[in-house]
Amino acid sequence: MFYTGIVVEAYARLKSADFDPQPYAEFVETAGQPGLEIGCGDGNPLLALRRRGLDVEGVDSSADMLERCRHRAATLDLDVTLHHALMQELSLERRYRSIYLAGPTFNLLPDDQTAVRALRAIREHLTEDGTALIPLWVPGPTPADELGVAREAIGEDGALLRYTPVSEVHDTVSQTRTTTTRYERITPAEIEAVQREWILHWYSPDQFRVMCDEADLHVTSLVDDEDRPATATTTDYTVTVQRN
Structure with missing residues (x-):
């Protein structure tokens, strides 16, 4: 998803909440380093993980967002490695033990075909023992x-x-x-x-499991926000996957 100009500025100022870095830090610490945050935007929660000394890089499709992230990192005196790429076209030299999306960024992919391409790209960037964490959302209509x-x-x-x-x-x-x-x-x-x-x-849990199979990924966990198995009526859930 591309952001430019006033869209970037408005997003940065008007977003309703920042992501709690703790779950993502715990994921990287458990799954292993190096890590990669997909859709890192202007650095939340990526920079918080870097402040903890975690070896985590970021990738985003928006050059303007990445520039904001670099500026914030410099202000905090942090070194951060950033990549400019679409999720479904990811082609980086490094492989990662942990890959995650902070929030349901995956829902910004417009169709199933693009989603499967993104899952295949994620698979190709995991180490043999690596794990990816993908939060998803089933949105209702805006009131x-x-x-x-x-x-x-x-x-x-x-x-x-x-x-x-x-x-x-x-x-x-x-x-x-x-x-x-x-x-x-x-x-x-x-x-x-x-x-x-x-x-x-959006995707139902069963639909997403099928797409993971198509991308040669094994679903190791598919749970709701209370860590219970996701069902057909679940609207917020998180999937963890590994290479088959």
């Missing part, structure tokens, strides 16, 4: 009373940043949610505006 309602924040330079979900199509057949969003950056001199579509694609 109607939230469409057309703006959220605002102040940018680093004092500009007003505004995010508005304009409209949405929630398609249970294709298992996609497409939200048209408008980003604005407002200063006394000008108003910049970008409108784009966010596509989320």
